[in-house]
Amino acid sequence: MHLEDLADKAAEFRAEEAAVEQEIRVCVAASCQSSGSVEVLAALRQAHPDGDQSCKVKGVGCMGLCSAGPLVAVADKGGELVDSILYRDVTPDDAPDIMGSVRGAPVERLRCPTEQPFFSRQHRIVLENSGIVDPVSFKGYVVAGGYAALLQAIIELTPAEVLHEVTTSGLRGRGGGGYPTGLKWSTVAKMPSGQKYVICNADEGDPGAFMDRAVLESDPHRVLEGMAIAAYAVGANKGFIYVRAEYPLAVERLRTAIRKAKRGGLLGSKIADTEFSFEIEVRLGAGAFVCGEETALMASIEGLRGQPRPRPPYPAESGLWGCPTLINNVETLANIPPIIREGGDWFASIGTERSKGTKVFALAGKIHNTGLIEVPMGTSLRDIIQVIGGGIPEAKAFKAVQTGGPSGGCIPERHLDIPVDYDSLKTLGTMMGSGGMIVMDETSSMVDVARYFMEFCMTESCGKCVPCRAGTQQMYGLLDRVARSQATRADLSLLEELCEVVQATSLCGLGQTAPNPVLSTLRYFRHEYEERLADASARASASRSHQDE
Amino acid sequence: MPLQQSRPPLPSADKRWKLVNATMRRNGYAGHALIETLHSVQDAFGFLDETSLRFVAASLDLPLSKVFGVATFYHIFMLKPKGRHACVVCTGTACYIKGAGALLEGIQERYGVDPGDTTEDDRLSVLTARCVGACGLAPAVVLDGSMIGKQTSDTLIAQLEELD
Known part of the structure; x- marks a missing residue:
């Protein structure tokens, strides 16, 4: 074709x-x-x-x-x-x-x-077909201009030119880390030719995030197209999509899309009569949060327990079965076709100085408009929550917004005016993460939220390294004591000390970021911890005086 | 040339083993197809018992310890049979904020089962999930494979009562 x-x-x-x-x-x-x-x-x-x-x-x-x-x-x-x-x-x-x-x-x-801001304030690039095109129809995607970017790339551009466009676009990884996509691609492309792989990370494990799910279910062909362009640029001929088993509809639509794209001659061997061949296989996750970490994800594709390994070597050098491997998130790959179609400069004109393009966010929790939005990078949190999200229901007061899932943190009212991009969120002690935003009102207790996330990290820890395996357990125990108003001041300082140790010494991102929800709630809502401590000491002295009598 | 391993016979005449075997054949009996194979065992039989783990290990030429390691590492694989009905309560952040805890308490109060357990009459298994991605419908429950959203303890119990 x-x-x-x-x-x-x-x-x-x-x-x-x-x-x-x-x-x-x-x-x-x-x-x-x-x-x-x-x-x-x-x-x-x-x-x-x-x-x-x-x-x-x-x-x-x-x-x-x-x-x-x-x-x-x-x-x-x-x-x-x-x-x-x-x-x-x-x-x-x-x-x-x-x-x-x-x-x-x-x-x-x-x-x-x-006309409400929820719709009118959005800028749709990743979701441009979502809600318009039939996700199971190959024809629908082609009519909407689909696969033109892939053919344009493999027929008219050299791999180096594709890399150039992606680098110019300033696109950064949408999975959370924000690593420049062009740089990642170039590293894999520079490896000696031979067997290389492209992996699409669709193991959207952050509770409260459903952006990737929506993209996979609404526009699966676009992810395939993005992967194929990536494969052409880095010289890979085989791709895997690692999807959570909890998303059966996404799995079904991806499998249908792969079958139809192959029949349409846009996947498979010698695409468009060029030397470029590319096959994609879907692999199912099995309910392990740690598999969102790239080395653990690769272990899982290899049929092993999903445990991470130390980096370097990075997957770009030695990944799946020891071969150079490019791993990108769903939303990152979904940005690729428009970048090739419109050019890297166009993409770079959207967003902020260091964070380009748009970002899809999943709004959930105590907010009027729960759902998915796509806004340019740099939109303020207040705009997102109060205007686009429609504010807090039942006339309750806003307390905090949690971003970045179990690796992120909570942002209080006074910082709502910051523009959302990778770097400014980091200065607030949280991170972009994959894009889940959970809004909490005055009825939510921040100590309970911190305990909830620690319980999550504790059960999801793969058990390979001690700081994460034992540290999350101990931190959970301490948080539980605080939440039950049984903690002493010494417990609190031990908790803070443990946070530092686990952050500094864990093997992978799960452990390194597990203390973030605790640290950020301590930073902005310390008084809530103090109140529970006060309860504890009051109760302790009450029982002491009771004994004295 | 390595000796061609002989494949073990199917454990019984049960037709479902053929489905499992088909998954392994499609993947060329490669060791990396282990997770896919375990998925297909669980889809066919509902859980993984010792017979199936031994069969998969022998077919893929993997040590049983490794197969058991993988089966127990991933949350989705069940080593015990489920009850006739499965109620999965989502405990993702959005559902947590909107009261998933109250749903579990309601179930515990009415049926006396904690997450991961099954009622004594094998009628109902209660499970939890780490976000089913239906945060717009929080708190969400997956009851026998179909999603029901915006639940309260009362509405959920009412639906559980209606199950046979």
């Missing part, structure tokens, strides 16, 4: 649907599915008058506002989400009304305004 063939194909697919003017789009991503969108889709198909070619009912990916699901949008063909008429909390009984409204007045009782 050549670029012209792809354009012909896209035109052919478009012609098949030339009569379609309006689309009724039903979200069939996991969140809306669990609120019953499959039944809504079936009811709409049934209500659809036979022979009406001008209106098409189709399943699409995530539209973002998960808490209002099932979401249904009525839009002009190929139109943007913000220009559509959006309905929320739709039930199968609403299908005839929605169908009847297609060329008439909207069904006001179900309306979900798209």
